[in-house]
């Protein structure tokens with residue numbers, strides 16, 4: 084079993100994109116790639132991690148190590164066909180993810196016992212929410228992809244038209260209904276996330292489910308038929324009763340919660356003088372305007388974790404891995420340069 088320190092996930096090369104495309108299209112090539120590939124393990128959608136100092140390392144198994152592990156638990160190599168392709172290195176080492184703890188109704192294989200697996204692997208299956216606070220951005224990207232794909236397969240075992248079990252291709256990039264040939268592809272839900280500004284202050288809000296003291300940018304799922312601009316205007320109006328004036332795209336991020344979302348992050352401004360917030364209490368617990376100084380102080384306190392949260396620090400911002408954090412940081416930098424210009 085080898086351990087990675089987060090140096091594996093960076094922008095893929097041209098060859099890597101082409102190789103992954105080939106493996107998705109060709110079941111035989113994908114099966115062959117498993118022989119020299121590496122496997123990331125999950126148990127009921129929780130990734131296998133190994134505690135190291137203040138963070139986690141991500142263990143990976145070779146095919147023979149995985150076969151040996153399955154053998155110890157009385158399962159054959161056929162189980163490996165449930166794995167999904169999640170990436171590759173520039174050296175064409177394909178990476179796969181396999182969940183040994185899902186109890187799918189159509190799966191031929193039983194779920195393996197978590198604590199025995201952990202003892203055997205000398206590592207633990209940690210929920211993604213807990214892991215999120217300590218993983219680096221490279222590892223988290225790969226694990227987010229893996230979890231999203233494993234979750235999608237688990238919940239798309241049957242054709243919604245015929246009711247028959249669907250069949251996964253080797254890479255796990257699609258499922259097909261054998262009776263009517265309908266092809267199902269993994270899906271993400273688009274979500275807009277907007278940092279609203281009145282020039283000097285930015286608007287942050289919190290839901291009652293957030294950790295104590297945590298405020299974030301306004302977020303909301305796109306409605307069917309909406310474009311990004313319409314979704315931003317609607318969400319801002321719905322949640323805080325304000326009119327968006329100018330809108331600027333910033334960046335995007337795949338986010339695993341609650342299922343699999345594509346977060347589309349934007350900066351927006353309100354018309355001068357139109358800043359009175361009307362909080363929609365069905366959606367939010369609170370919303371308020373924060374000055375640049377307040378935000379700068381809170382950013383200084385936000386590491387990659389929320390662990391420093393305590394009574395003395397009532398105002399906290401999302402962790403570094405969240406695109407909300409990047410939006411807020413960008414706003415601080417922009418207001419700083421406009422102040423000095």
Ligand SMILES: NC(=O)C1=CN([C@@H]2O[C@H](COP(=O)(O)OP(=O)(O)OC[C@H]3O[C@@H](n4cnc5c(N)ncnc54)[C@H](O)[C@@H]3O)[C@@H](O)[C@H]2O)C=CC1
Nearest residue numbers: 272274299302303304338340341346366401405406407408
């Ligand atoms: N990565 C980041 O920086 C951040 C990510 N987020 C994510 O954005 C997501 C959306 O934000 P919310 O304010 O909760 O959205 P929201 O304002 O649209 O409200 C959620 C409600 O929308 C409805 N809804 C419509 N389509 C849905 C779908 N496809 N899946 C689930 N619910 C749907 C449900 O009734 C749900 O209760 C959150 O799940 C959160 O994980 C939120 C803030 C920061």
Ligand SMILES: [Mg+2]
Nearest residue numbers: 301302303366
């Ligand atoms: Mg919302």
